Amino acid sequence: MAADEPRRNLPPLQLHIPEPKFRPGDEADFSDIEVPPAGETPRPDTAAPHDAMRGHAYGLVRVLDDDHKAVGPWDPKLDADTLRKMLRAMALTRAYDQRMFRAQRQGKTSFYMKCTGEEAVAIAATFALDRDDMTFPSYRQQGILIARDWSLVDMMNQVYSNKKDRLKGRQLPIMYSTKQGAFFSISGNLATQFPQAVGWAMASAAKGDTRIAATWTGEGSSAEGDFHSACTFAAVYKAPVIMNVVNNQWAISSFSGFAGAEQTTFAARAVGYGIAGLRVDGNDALAVYAATQWAAERARTNNGPTLIEHFTYRAEGHSTSDDPSQYRSADEAAEWPLGDPIARLKNHLIGLGEWTEEKQEAMDQEVAEQVKTAAKQAEKNGILGHGLHHPLETMFEEVFEEMPWHLREQEEEMLAENRAANNVAKTR
Amino acid sequence: MSEENKPQETKPKNMIQAINSAMDVAMDRDPNVCVFGEDVGYYGGVFRATAGLQEKYGKTRAFDTPINECGIIGVAVGMATYGLRPVAEIQFADYIYPGLDQIVSEAARLRYRSAGEFTVPMVIRSPFGGGIFGGQTHSQSPESIFTHICGIKTVIPSTPYDAKGLLIAAIEDPDPVVFFEPKRIYNGPFDGHYDEPVQPWSKHPASAVPDEHYVIPLGKANTLREGNDVTLLVYGTMVHVALRAVEELGVDADVIDLRTLLPLDIEAIENSVKKTGRCVIMHEATRTSGFGAELAALVQERCFYHLEAPVQRVTGYDTPYPHSLEWAYFPGPVRTRLALERVMEDVSGQV
Ligand SMILES: Cc1ncc(C[n+]2csc(CCOP(=O)(O)OP(=O)(O)O)c2C)c(N)n1
Numbered sequence: 001m002a003a004d005e006p007r008r009n010l011p012p013l014q015l016h017i018p019e020p021k022f023r024p025g026d027e028a029d030f031s032d033i034e035v036p037p038a039g040e041t042p043r044p045d046t047a048a049p050h051d052a053m054r055g056h057a058y059g060l061v062r063v064l065d066d067d068h069k070a071v072g073p074w075d076p077k078l079d080a081d082t083l084r085k086m087l088r089a090m091a092l093t094r095a096y097d098q099r100m101f102r103a104q105r106q107g108k109t110s111f112y113m114k115c116t117g118e119e120a121v122a123i124a125a126t127f128a129l130d131r132d133d134m135t136f137p138s139y140r141q142q143g144i145l146i147a148r149d150w151s152l153v154d155m156m157n158q159v160y161s162n163k164k165d166r167l168k169g170r171q172l173p174i175m176y177s178t179k180q181g182a183f184f185s186i187s188g189n190l191a192t193q194f195p196q197a198v199g200w201a202m203a204s205a206a207k208g209d210t211r212i213a214a215t216w217t218g219e220g221s222s223a224e225g226d227f228h229s230a231c232t233f234a235a236v237y238k239a240p241v242i243m244n245v246v247n248n249q250w251a252i253s254s255f256s257g258f259a260g261a262e263q264t265t266f267a268a269r270a271v272g273y274g275i276a277g278l279r280v281d282g283n284d285a286l287a288v289y290a291a292t293q294w295a296a297e298r299a300r301t302n303n304g305p306t307l308i309e310h311f312t313y314r315a316e317g318h319s320t321s322d323d324p325s326q327y328r329s330a331d332e333a334a335e336w337p338l339g340d341p342i343a344r345l346k347n348h349l350i351g352l353g354e355w356t357e358e359k360q361e362a363m364d365q366e367v368a369e370q371v372k373t374a375a376k377q378a379e380k381n382g383i384l385g386h387g388l389h390h391p392l393e394t395m396f397e398e399v400f401e402e403m404p405w406h407l408r409e410q411e412e413e414m415l416a417e418n419r420a421a422n423n424v425a426k427t428r
Numbered sequence: 429m430s431e432e433n434k435p436q437e438t439k440p441k442n443m444i445q446a447i448n449s450a451m452d453v454a455m456d457r458d459p460n461v462c463v464f465g466e467d468v469g470y471y472g473g474v475f476r477a478t479a480g481l482q483e484k485y486g487k488t489r490a491f492d493t494p495i496n497e498c499g500i501i502g503v504a505v506g507m508a509t510y511g512l513r514p515v516a517e518i519q520f521a522d523y524i525y526p527g528l529d530q531i532v533s534e535a536a537r538l539r540y541r542s543a544g545e546f547t548v549p550m551v552i553r554s555p556f557g558g559g560i561f562g563g564q565t566h567s568q569s570p571e572s573i574f575t576h577i578c579g580i581k582t583v584i585p586s587t588p589y590d591a592k593g594l595l596i597a598a599i600e601d602p603d604p605v606v607f608f609e610p611k612r613i614y615n616g617p618f619d620g621h622y623d624e625p626v627q628p629w630s631k632h633p634a635s636a637v638p639d640e641h642y643v644i645p646l647g648k649a650n651t652l653r654e655g656n657d658v659t660l661l662v663y664g665t666m667v668h669v670a671l672r673a674v675e676e677l678g679v680d681a682d683v684i685d686l687r688t689l690l691p692l693d694i695e696a697i698e699n700s701v702k703k704t705g706r707c708v709i710m711h712e713a714t715r716t717s718g719f720g721a722e723l724a725a726l727v728q729e730r731c732f733y734h735l736e737a738p739v740q741r742v743t744g745y746d747t748p749y750p751h752s753l754e755w756a757y758f759p760g761p762v763r764t765r766l767a768l769e770r771v772m773e774d775v776s777g778q779v
Binding site for chain 2: 015017018019023110111161162165169170171172173175187188189190220221223224225226251252253254258259260321322326327384385389390392394395396399406407410413414416417418420421425
């Protein structure tokens with residue numbers, strides 16, 4: 001029977017296509033988002049069985065209340081110095097993003113991506129991890145490097161793809177990699193880092209090591225098969241890994257509903273796999289810290305993986321390549337019910353009597369200066385397309401440890417071509 | 429003649445607009461045609477190839493998908509076996525690999541394994557190729573992976589006019605087609621001279637793209653230029669690199685735009701190489717096991733006794749596409765010239 005012939009007397013089926021609540025021109029109103037009061041969610045024992053804490057996958061761990069006080073069992077009770085360091089790392093990340101975004105607009109590099117509005121997700125988590133815990137980030141966790149006091153000049157060299165770029169100009173800007181920084185090489189292919197983090201953690205466990213792994217992906221990318229492979233392996237082997245889904249509501253132009261958010265939370269994926277799931281206010285640095293600390297202790301005591309959903313908002317465009325006003329309401333960021341992570345931590349510190357608006361202003365200027373100085377230094381090593389690249393020969397290196405004959409030949413051809421082109425490019 | 433009675437002049441189209449028009453025409457003619465992929469629906473695709481289609485044909489015929497290429501291609505196979513004609517977009521060819529099993533083991537073999545009962549008339553569209561400083565995951569040319577699979581067609585246009593006619597043919601084809609769009613020439617016929625501004629398509633005759641339905645049959649090459657001394661086999665961006673190089677060097681060449689890699693227009697190739705006795709094959713993809721290897725094998729099998737010189741390949745190198753050394757990697761004018769000089773050397777070593 002052909003598909004369009006009349007069938008039994010049944011109602012016609014309908015295909016559901018998700019639709020975000022607001023599009024350009026609409027007034028954003030997030031009053032339907034349930035924001036439970038801070039301090040309300042209980043903190044289970046880090047050895048609690050996953051099925052005793054299912055509610056956590058649907059709730060929202062929050063520490064900072066509306067008066068910016070830290071409340072409830074998840075309060076990590078950090079000292080003021082640590083809080084100020086965390087605040088500074090977030091402010092520095094924001095200033096760094098602004099500068100590098102502008103550098104792309106000025107034609108100094110090809111591409112850039114900011115993490116504005118979601119700084120806490122990478123930075124507070126990094127503060128809760130050990131310095132040698134291995135991180136497998138997506139492209140939006142530059143905050144990890146900054147929280148680990150990584151050199152800004154070194155990061156910028158990568159963004160400029162210049163002669164001091166540690167990745168030899170091979171990778172797209174922002175795809176950092178540093179083994180020393182325990183920061184895994186970022187891939188352009190989404191979610192591939194998820195099973196890799198699980199594998200690293202399995203290896204660490206198999207070797208009786210003490211280090212754990214943490215990985216991040218956007219909510220959009222959690223639709224990839226790699227995410228689900230990672231969850232399966234993490235559950236089966238109880239891998240000492242923290243799997244973070246950064247739910248910033250948008251994946252380029254696609255809202256979270258296209259990754260399944262109309263049906264359930266991202267933390268709830270954990271329930272099906274039988275692993276611990278936490279849903280966290282991602283704009284509350286203390287909640288992110290506390291959740292990561294909990295998951296790290298769980299992993300370190302052989303109680304297995306944790307999947308953490310960070311509920312946050314991508315306050316700016318996806319990258320330098322898109323214009324968000326084409327697909328979402330312009331006032332979403334301002335209306336976001338969970339505020340801005342930097343402002344919230346700042347207000348908390350002010351409330352503690354450990355900080356002031358004046359100090360914040362001075363710090364903002366300091367970090368902007370710091371970034372400017374670093375940029376000047378990095379630009380001396382070159383910007384993209386202005387000749388200060390790694391020598392041509394590096395193109396063929398590290399494809400393999402030992403260069404096979406065909407690459408040797410191709411290298412010779414490339415050098416001959418460069419000579420024929422009057423040595424346009426720099427060689428050794 | 430009054431202004432109103434003048435025949436409607438078609439506005440010149442760039443490649444994106446031509447591709448968009450192909451889907452528009454196909455969707456208008458056949459309610460079974462639907463388009464989907466990451467950011468394809470509301471936004472109209474990150475390159476805007478599907479812009480306006482959701483508005484015009486509704487959300488069930490032009491829609492966004494989860495970020496899952498295996499799923500996108502897998503559901504396209506399922507929809508096609510139901511009787512739809514899905515046109516799935518993979519945002520960059522570099523991201524097609526998670527969907528490879530659904531292509532290799534499923535789409536390409538269903539007709540055969542079900543003895544013709546289940547067929548997969550689907551198209552996978554995907555921007556491919558480098559030249560946009562996209563780094564190694566926004567620059568690859570994986571076409572030879574697909575020509576190596578039995579049961580799938582591979583099409584690569586080089587102009588707006590061809591893009592529209594070929595895409596309509598692909599959508600109407602009863603078998604699965606991978607349709608790779610050279611993104612470097614979406615806006616203009618880039619010819620490898622990266623230090624010069626690229627002319628927009630509107631200055632090129634192939635931007636005269638009719639609004640109506642037309643088809644360029646799959647499997648037919650296009651001889652863009654006729655000559656007697658050498659045959660250049662090209663497709664995609666390299667078509668424009670070849671034409672410019674031949675013109676600059678004053679070489680009397682046949683330039684053949686293959687347009688469809690599989691099924692291949694072997695007759696056009698054979699006739700040309702038998703006439704010229706020399707052959708240069710160009711592609712941006714890495715060299716080893718690239719489509720050029722297949723072409724070189726076919727040429728020597730069929731034209732061996734007519735050949736005056738070894739077949740030459742102008743290709744990308746066998747490394748990932750580097751970001752900062754993009755132009756050293758790209759097979760541009762100099763690599764083309766050196767290959768032409770090699771192939772034109774006669775047995776006595778004279779040019
Ligand atoms: C395998 C793969 N498919 C598609 C893309 C193209 N792409 C790059 S980023 C992106 C959106 C990702 O969104 P999300 O995971 O929510 O992360 P966010 O950008 O919001 O941080 C897409 C579709 C890709 N890089 N890799």
